[in-house]
Amino acid sequence: MAKAARKSRPRVVKTVKALREALSEWRKRKQTIALVPTMGALHTGHISLVALAKKSAKKVVVSIFVNPTQFGPNEDFTRYPRTLDADLDKLADAGADLVFLPDAKEMYPDGFSTMLKPSGPAAVGLDDKFRPGHFDGVATVVAKLFTSVMPDIAIFGDKDYQQLQVIRTMARDLHLPVKVIGAPIVREKDGLALSSRNVYLSPADRAAAPVLHRVLKESAKAIAAGEPVEAVLSRGRAKIMAEGFKLDYLEARDAATLAKLGDEPQRKPKVRLLVAAKIGKTRLIDNFAV
Numbered sequence: 001m002a003k004a005a006r007k008s009r010p011r012v013v014k015t016v017k018a019l020r021e022a023l024s025e026w027r028k029r030k031q032t033i034a035l036v037p038t039m040g041a042l043h044t045g046h047i048s049l050v051a052l053a054k055k056s057a058k059k060v061v062v063s064i065f066v067n068p069t070q071f072g073p074n075e076d077f078t079r080y081p082r083t084l085d086a087d088l089d090k091l092a093d094a095g096a097d098l099v100f101l102p103d104a105k106e107m108y109p110d111g112f113s114t115m116l117k118p119s120g121p122a123a124v125g126l127d128d129k130f131r132p133g134h135f136d137g138v139a140t141v142v143a144k145l146f147t148s149v150m151p152d153i154a155i156f157g158d159k160d161y162q163q164l165q166v167i168r169t170m171a172r173d174l175h176l177p178v179k180v181i182g183a184p185i186v187r188e189k190d191g192l193a194l195s196s197r198n199v200y201l202s203p204a205d206r207a208a209a210p211v212l213h214r215v216l217k218e219s220a221k222a223i224a225a226g227e228p229v230e231a232v233l234s235r236g237r238a239k240i241m242a243e244g245f246k247l248d249y250l251e252a253r254d255a256a257t258l259a260k261l262g263d264e265p266q267r268k269p270k271v272r273l274l275v276a277a278k279i280g281k282t283r284l285i286d287n288f289a290v
């Protein structure tokens with residue numbers, strides 16, 4: 001069977017000036033704009049964000065920038081997968097309209113001296129505890145992307161659930177006129193959440209990795225059935241560690257604020273289970289609604 005012809009690649013702009021010029025035409029025509037911020041190494045999960053963006057707005061901008069300020073000194077900034085050619089082909093097929101591809105100098109020119117320091121959901125003892133400064137970098141770069149693109153909506157994966165709540169709070173606190181939308185996690189058949197970092201997994205680590213989703217699902221079911229939360233989580237933690245993971249956390253939190261669950265019976269927040277654990281050199285995160 002003949003292969004379908006690839007659509008042409010979206011236009012790529014590398015500076016905020018060129019970006020704003022490109023966007024001004026769409027604005028003049030009153031076309032709505034959706035932004036999908038990424039660090040590249042695009043997989044089906046990212047493409048699902050672009051698909052949702054296309055349904056939600058007339059024009060879709062995808063940013064690709066491996067943001068140095070959100071990586072700690074011992075993290076994987078230099079080895080983070082960079083696959084620009086393949087990314088642009090995927091974005092052509094997905095129908096993205098424009099790619100913003102700044103370099104570090106464009107985002108952080110000499111003399112750059114204004115970093116955001118989010119608290120609230122960015123300071124609840126989850127990823128913030130294990131990746132100090134990470135959410136300062138995320139909030140800062142996303143605020144810069146928002147003020148550069150000024151999108152009507154911006155779409156992020158639910159997979160980085162704490163990040164999503166940090167960004168929602170940041171946009172609200174800074175009165176940024178953008179609707180932040182979370183999109184469902186895309187999973188492999190065996191439940192592993194898609195992530196650009198899955199390429200680091202050895203075959204043995206890959207075989208063990210679905211335990212995270214399995215434990216989240218079982219724990220959500222047990223908690224919803226009324227089992228005591230701490231007992232359920234202890235059981236889940238043991239199962240994850242038995243597969244060879246070094247566990248950072250498995251927690252049940254208020255889905256909106258990410259605060260610890262209180263004892264007040266009258267307050268019944270929606271609950272989200274969140275997990276982070278390392279196997280080999282790879283740190284994976286995942287989450288699930290109760």
Ligand code: PAF
Nearest residue numbers: 037038039067138141160
């Ligand atoms: O989720 C990501 O890929 C990044 O954290 C983001 C939101 C693009 C900011 O660099």
